[in-house]
Amino acid sequence: MKTLNIEETFVKCRCSYVFVFILVTWLKLNSVPRERNVIFNIGKAPIDSSKTPIVWILGGPGSGKGTQCDKIIAKYGFTHLSTGDLLRAEVKSGSERAKSLAAIMERGELVPNDLVLDLLKEAMIAKAGEAKGFLIDGYPREKSQGIAFEKAIAPVTVIIYFEASSETLTKRLLGRAASSGRADDNEETIKLRLKTFLDNNDQVLAQYPDKLKRINAEDTVDSIFSQVEKILDPLVAK
Numbered sequence: 001m002k003t004l005n006i007e008e009t010f011v012k013c014r015c016s017y018v019f020v021f022i023l024v025t026w027l028k029l030n031s032v033p034r035e036r037n038v039i040f041n042i043g044k045a046p047i048d049s050s051k052t053p054i055v056w057i058l059g060g061p062g063s064g065k066g067t068q069c070d071k072i073i074a075k076y077g078f079t080h081l082s083t084g085d086l087l088r089a090e091v092k093s094g095s096e097r098a099k100s101l102a103a104i105m106e107r108g109e110l111v112p113n114d115l116v117l118d119l120l121k122e123a124m125i126a127k128a129g130e131a132k133g134f135l136i137d138g139y140p141r142e143k144s145q146g147i148a149f150e151k152a153i154a155p156v157t158v159i160i161y162f163e164a165s166s167e168t169l170t171k172r173l174l175g176r177a178a179s180s181g182r183a184d185d186n187e188e189t190i191k192l193r194l195k196t197f198l199d200n201n202d203q204v205l206a207q208y209p210d211k212l213k214r215i216n217a218e219d220t221v222d223s224i225f226s227q228v229e230k231i232l233d234p235l236v237a238k
């Protein structure tokens, strides 16, 4: 019987090691639960923000994010994803986590970051093929949300921030309360929403000095939109 010299034994051991490594990796990937597998594939799906701009729309509660997004959609045909809308849809779905989500939102607090990012990521990937650009409305609301987004999805292209005083925001939301049907449009929750916003906002904005565009949101809807156009026109002309 042929005896192996040290070199041959070494080569054989390495081959076996590589084979076992490949086998274990393959088994791991194929045993991921279905739900996680979706996220896993989502993580692989590319959104190239150099071709499909990603615009974050930020501002306090009632600053006019939704109002301006409607006008941006009408002119630019961007895909609008509001984290507030995504969360309200989740609450309506009656899912297991719906009750705790509803309670958090009625307290004017932020829902857990992982959940918001997963909802957003799934929605973006679903629209990736057709989107001319993404309007991400109401995200990030915390410094860590912005970091997580850019890591998991793509770098943001530009950030539009609608700036208005707490008095203006409160007045607008109270004005809307009669018709919105939103559980968080009441005096007590509006105060809490404002506090959550003010506690986090400066830190969020400070992260992006080069991409941040501030707009005075105390003005009329149309004059605010003309400021928005000055930011977005050059983006779509590229």
Ligand code: AP5
Residues within 6 Å of the ligand: 059, 060, 061, 062, 063, 064, 065, 066, 067, 068, 082, 083, 084, 085, 087, 104, 105, 106, 108, 109, 110, 111, 112, 116, 137, 138, 139, 140, 141, 145, 172, 173, 175, 176, 184, 193, 217, 218, 219, 220, 221, 224
């Ligand atoms: P969300 O739904 O995003 O609410 P929000 O940030 O409080 O903002 P709103 O949608 O109420 O106001 P808006 O800025 O869109 O203003 P709008 O155009 O409607 O979030 C709700 C909750 O979800 C959060 O509190 C949190 O719990 C959770 N959540 C959401 N995102 C999250 C995240 N990323 N992480 C964790 N949790 C999250 O305008 C308001 C009113 O003003 C309207 O009546 C409008 O007609 C009027 N108006 C608008 N512009 C003008 C103007 N220029 N002049 C006069 N009136 C105007």
